[in-house]
Amino acid sequence: MLFSTKAEYGVRLMVELGRQRGSEPVSLSAVAEAERLPLSYLEHLVARLRKAGLVTSTRGAHGGYRLAMPPEEITLDVVVEALEGQIAPMECFHETPEGKVLCSHESDGDHACATKLLWTRVQGGVTKALAGTTLAELVEFSGGTVAGEKATPVGSAA
Amino acid sequence: MLFSTKAEYGVRLMVELGRQRGSEPVSLSAVAEAERLPLSYLEHLVARLRKAGLVTSTRGAHGGYRLAMPPEEITLDVVVEALEGQIAPMECFHETPEGKVLCSHESDGDHACATKLLWTRVQGGVTKALAGTTLAELVEFSGGTVAGEKATPVGSAA
DNA sequence: GGATAACCGACCACTTCAGTAGGATTTAGG
DNA sequence: CCTAAATCCTACTGAAGTGGTCGGTTATCC
Numbered sequence: 001m002l003f004s005t006k007a008e009y010g011v012r013l014m015v016e017l018g019r020q021r022g023s024e025p026v027s028l029s030a031v032a033e034a035e036r037l038p039l040s041y042l043e044h045l046v047a048r049l050r051k052a053g054l055v056t057s058t059r060g061a062h063g064g065y066r067l068a069m070p071p072e073e074i075t076l077d078v079v080v081e082a083l084e085g086q087i088a089p090m091e092c093f094h095e096t097p098e099g100k101v102l103c104s105h106e107s108d109g110d111h112a113c114a115t116k117l118l119w120t121r122v123q124g125g126v127t128k129a130l131a132g133t134t135l136a137e138l139v140e141f142s143g144g145t146v147a148g149e150k151a152t153p154v155g156s157a158a
Numbered sequence: 159m160l161f162s163t164k165a166e167y168g169v170r171l172m173v174e175l176g177r178q179r180g181s182e183p184v185s186l187s188a189v190a191e192a193e194r195l196p197l198s199y200l201e202h203l204v205a206r207l208r209k210a211g212l213v214t215s216t217r218g219a220h221g222g223y224r225l226a227m228p229p230e231e232i233t234l235d236v237v238v239e240a241l242e243g244q245i246a247p248m249e250c251f252h253e254t255p256e257g258k259v260l261c262s263h264e265s266d267g268d269h270a271c272a273t274k275l276l277w278t279r280v281q282g283g284v285t286k287a288l289a290g291t292t293l294a295e296l297v298e299f300s301g302g303t304v305a306g307e308k309a310t311p312v313g314s315a316a
Numbered sequence: 317g318g319a320t321a322a323c324c325g326a327c328c329a330c331t332t333c334a335g336t337a338g339g340a341t342t343t344a345g346g
Numbered sequence: 347c348c349t350a351a352a353t354c355c356t357a358c359t360g361a362a363g364t365g366g367t368c369g370g371t372t373a374t375c376c
Contacts, residue, residue: 002160002247002280004333008273015272027352041335043354050354060343061351076276089160114173114300115166118234118291122160125283133276142272162364185321199366201323218374219320 002126003084009037010045010083011076011138017055018071018139025057025064045083052082071139077130087126089119160284161242167195168203168241169234169296175213176229176297183215183222203241210240229297235288245284247277 016031028046032039046065049055054074055065067074081087088095094102101123103116139145174189186204190197204223207213212232213223225232239245246253252260259281261274297303 001249002245002284005249006333008248008250009334011273011276029352038335040337044335047354057353058343059341059353061349062344063342063352065353087160090166091159091163092166114296115169117296117299118169118288121287121291122284125287126160126280129279129283130276133279138272138275141275142270164364167365187321196366198368202366205323215322216374217322217372219318220375221321221373223322 003080006045006048006083007080009035009042010049011079012037013042013045014049014054014067014074014079014135015138015142017065017067018074018135019142019145021067021071021145024062025066027064030064048082049079052078054079054082067135071135074135075131076133076135076138077127079135080130087123087130089122089126090115093119093123161238164203164206164241165238167193167200168207169237170195171200171203172207172212172225172232172237172293173296173300175223175225176232176293177301177303179225179229179303182220183224185222188222206240207237210236212237212240225293229293232293233289234291234293234296235285237293238288245281245288247280247284248273251277251281 012035013031016034017026020026028042029039031037032042046055046057050057050065054068056068057063057065077087086095092103096102101116101120103113103119170193171189174192175184178184186200187197189195190200204213204215208215208223212226214226215221215223235245244253250261254260259274259278261271261277
């Protein structure tokens with residue numbers, strides 16, 4: 001499996017917040033119920049998102065989480081990286097701040113690193129897919145936002 | 159990390175076999191020495207490649223492994239899948255024989271699966287990168303084949 | 317009949333995953 | 347002021363996967 005459930009749950013959490021745009025902060029328990037995910041596990045995930053500056057939190061009663069930016073500006077590469085850590089196809093791959101790829105056993109034998117070409121292509125494919133998708137798209141795809149009218153607030157179903 | 163060293167080592171093993179095209183079978187110990195990888199671990203990996211029909215083996219003294227097909231016909235998606243198992247971005251993703259993608263919690267809530275769009279794109283990116291790369295390319299990239307003339311046979315360096 | 321090599325399965329230390337548990341702190345509302 | 351609701355934090359745990367190692371068996375060439 002390329003990604004673990006951390007990415008899966010975390011992205012769903014983000015989508016859920018994206019659906020509630022502009023309104024009150026959404027509590028984790030509401031998200032947990034809506035997505036049928038364990039609350040205490042979501043706490044760990046949302047902590048990562050918060051540390052990455054993707055969501056903001058309000059403590060105390062009626063508190064919860066909000067997106068730190070409008071969903072159109074949030075690309076999924078940032079989200080997934082916050083959840084899963086640096087995204088590289090292989091252990092030996094490290095991306096420098098300028099976006100260059102380094103392979104740690106570059107030329108450790110008598111010929112060039114045979115796999116670098118492959119992993120570079122894979123890296124490119126994944127990055128392109130993630131960076132080319134915005135949270136707004138996913139919100140739209142999953143049934144659209146709930147913006148002004150409170151048609152189906154997140155905790156209402158059950 | 160997207161892939162483990164199983165893919166890394168396994169691909170390098172394949173490249174090493176690809177460099178020895180048409181000649182005698184290559185022993186695992188020769189590959190292990192050339193790539194500085196643990197022999198006994200390579201045994202596990204080559205077993206997967208053999209079961210997938212990518213390499214053929216000759217037992218006994220002077221035995222070893224050969225590619226089952228010319229490297230131009232071997233695409234890396236098959237190789238990596240043989241080594242790592244089914245390549246899917248997420249646990250809930252299962253590809254049917256016809257190439258359709260199924261998501262196990264499709265419509266388990268009141269709205270469509272929010273993440274399917276994303277993982278489908280990622281899946282596409284990875285598959286395209288892997289299937290669009292042939293073993294021959296990697297052999298070329300890593301210094302070319304050794305075909306007729308035995309310029310630098312695999313075990314000769316050290 | 318060695319030496320060489322593919323084969324096979326068991327085992328092991330270590331890390332990550334997925335989740336639980338328990339508490340501390342902050343805040344709105346009665 | 348009290349309490350319920352919520353974030354926040356740390357520690358723990360069982361299960362699985364990773365990256366090997368080891369010992370032994372079988373097959374084959376010289």
